[in-house]
Every structure is written in structure tokens, then in C-alpha cells.
Amino acid sequence: MEGASTKGGVLSLLSLLEVQARSRRHVPPQRSRVKELRAEAEALRVRREQLKTEIQTHQSLQGLRTSLDKQSTHEEEEEEMDEDSENSQLLKLMARHTQVKDLLLAHHLIGGYDIVKTRHGKGVCVSVATAYEGVCLETYNLEMDLKPTLRICRHNVPPFIPLSGLAEQSDMQTDIRAFLDTLSQHLNAFAGRKQQLKLVKEQHKTIEVMESNALCSILVLMFTVPKTKAAILCTLDYSDHTACLPARVQFECDVKEILESSEWRKNCGLLMETPLHKALMTMKKMGNII
Structure with missing residues (x-):
């Protein structure tokens, strides 16, 4: 009986200790809470000093x-400072x-275009560079007034590029980057067609350029077939002025059998899918033209 009484007393003591431990966990010590509040206040003071320093530096x-x-x-001389x-x-x-x-x-x-302030910040000059096959070509410049509205006052864009129409179409007032991107497409396509024509004249002396316009959107070439010496008139129509490849290719020849052959049907597709100077080189290697 004495052992049972002792055992019961130990169990009661353990239960009491467990209850006291739970109570301590639920009631945070006052001293610990005070330390936390003091640490928070100190952190806020440090942050306040940091903000003051940042404001002074920014000013x-x-x-x-x-x-x-x-x-x-x-406009004014630079403020004097201790060097x-x-x-x-x-x-x-x-x-x-x-x-x-x-x-x-x-x-x-603005899409990577070069921009420079002009007239003491009242205007800007934007440069649009062109390139073809990794070769840098012409650079075109537009000077714009900023106030009261964005307006192109001077430029060296070719007159056959519809500058005003592109500005209205892209809503230059609200999206200058869209306007510059569209203009860049037109200028780079024009530069590419012009460069292809230049390479044709340099690399293909036996091919005669019969006609071309300022925009290089219509091109007429004269080919000579090696075996029959027949002349073939080739018209390339670049109706998409943002592209360097023609949308339509037409052949004309007195010998209709030549144009009906599979070789010249392939040549039509080749000219529509490959830069002109490269397509002509392939046609020469295949023996279709001199």
C-alpha cells in the first residue's frame, strides 16, 4: 500500500509539472517582450537614419x-564644387x-534607336540605321519637335517612303516605338532591294537591267538562254514594300517551250524565295542563263 501511495504521489507531481510547463508556453515572459520591442525600436531608428542619408544623397x-x-x-555654367x-x-x-x-x-x-536632344531639349533627333546581309548601309535621321505635340520637322527619308502615312497608321503620338519599327522595316527593305540590284550589276555583267524604279519595287531583267540564245524578259514585282523578296515573278519569251519547261518553273520559285543576286548565281550554275 505504501508503494502504491508513493507511485500515486509521483504521478501527481509529474502532472502538475506538465500543467505548469504548458502555462509558461502560453503566457510569454514580460521581459522577453520588452526586449523585442526595444529591438524593433532600434531597427526603426537605424532605418530612419538610412532614409535620411539616401534623401540627402538623392538631393x-x-x-x-x-x-x-x-x-x-x-545654358548655364556648372556649379562650383571643391575638386x-x-x-x-x-x-x-x-x-x-x-x-x-x-x-x-x-x-x-524606343527600340534601340539612337536619339539625341536638340534645340536645348525642345526637340530630339532619331537615327534609323539600315543594313543587309551584315553590311551597314545608309542611316536616316528624323528631327522631331516635342511640344505642343510630337511632330516631324526635318528628315532625310526618301520621298517615296510614305512617312506621313506611317506616322498616322502607327499613331506616333501614343506609340513612337511602333512608328519607328514600321519605318525601319520600310527603310531596311528598300535598302535590301537596292543592295541586291547593286550586287546584280557588279556580279552579273551578262544580265541586262532593263528597268527599275526609285523604290526598287519593280525590276525588269533580260536573260539569255545558253543553247538557243533566246532572250527572256523577267519582271520582279516587290508589292510588299517591307520585304526584300518579290511577291510576283513573270517571264516573257518568244519561245514558249522554254517557259513551259520544268527548269523555268523552278527558276520562278527560286527568284521568289532567294535574294536576287544569289538566285541568278544558282541559275548560271544550272546552265539556265548565260
Whole structure:
């Protein structure tokens, strides 16, 4: 009986200790809570000081950037600063860095086109470069007024490129990048067709260029068939002015049997799918033209 009583007393003591432990977990110690609040207050004070420092630095950078902008437009002289001060040199570098970042952002937003401020910031000049098969060709420039509305005031875009129509079609006022992309497509396609014609004249002396227009959208060539010496008139129609390949190819020859052959049907497809100077080289290797 004594053993049972002792056992019961131990179990009661263990139960009491377990209840006390649970109570401690549910009621947080006051001292620990005070420490937490003090740590939070200290973190807020540190953050406040950081924000003050960032604001002061930002204000200094803004002043320096204003000074740099005035210097670039020759409106006012740059503010005097102590050249020997390490802080001033650092701030200058930071200001120049943020200025370059803004320029890169603007360059990205307008699709990678080169843009330069003109007339003390009242206008911009945008350059659109053209290239074909990795060869850089002409660069075209547009000077635009920024106020009261975006307007093209000067440019060197060829007159046969419908500049005004493209500006209206792309809604230049709200989406300048779409307008520049469309204009770039037209200019690069024109440059590509023009370059192909140049290469034809340089590489294929036996082929006579009978006709071509300023836009290089219509091209008429004269071929000579090796065996019969028959002349074939080839008309290439580039009705899609944003493409470097023709939408239609037409042959004319007095010897109709030649045009009805499978070779010349293949030649038609070749001219529609391959750059002109390369297609003519293939036709020469196949023995279809001189």
C-alpha cells in the first residue's frame, strides 16, 4: 500500500509539472517582450537614419544632374564644387552613372534607336540605321519637335517612303516605338532591294537591267538562254514594300517551250524565295542563263 501511495504521489507531481510547463508556453515572459520591442525600436531608428542619408544623397545627385544637363546644353555654367573633395568626386560619378542609366533606359524604350536632344531639349533627333546581309548601309535621321505635340520637322527619308502615312497608321503620338519599327522595316527593305540590284550589276555583267524604279519595287531583267540564245524578259514585282523578296515573278519569251519547261518553273520559285543576286548565281550554275 505504501508503494502504491508513493507511485500515486509521483504521478501527481509529474502532472502538475506538465500543467505548469504548458502555462509558461502560453503566457510569454514580460521581459522577453520588452526586449523585442526595444529591438524593433532600434531597427526603426537605424532605418530612419538610412532614409535620411539616401534623401540627402538623392538631393545632391539631382543638383549635380541639373548642373550636368545645363553644361551639356550650354545654358548655364556648372556649379562650383571643391575638386579636391573625395565626396564631391564620388557624387559626380554617381550622377553621371544615373544619367547614363537613364539614357540606356530611353534607348531601350524606343527600340534601340539612337536619339539625341536638340534645340536645348525642345526637340530630339532619331537615327534609323539600315543594313543587309551584315553590311551597314545608309542611316536616316528624323528631327522631331516635342511640344505642343510630337511632330516631324526635318528628315532625310526618301520621298517615296510614305512617312506621313506611317506616322498616322502607327499613331506616333501614343506609340513612337511602333512608328519607328514600321519605318525601319520600310527603310531596311528598300535598302535590301537596292543592295541586291547593286550586287546584280557588279556580279552579273551578262544580265541586262532593263528597268527599275526609285523604290526598287519593280525590276525588269533580260536573260539569255545558253543553247538557243533566246532572250527572256523577267519582271520582279516587290508589292510588299517591307520585304526584300518579290511577291510576283513573270517571264516573257518568244519561245514558249522554254517557259513551259520544268527548269523555268523552278527558276520562278527560286527568284521568289532567294535574294536576287544569289538566285541568278544558282541559275548560271544550272546552265539556265548565260
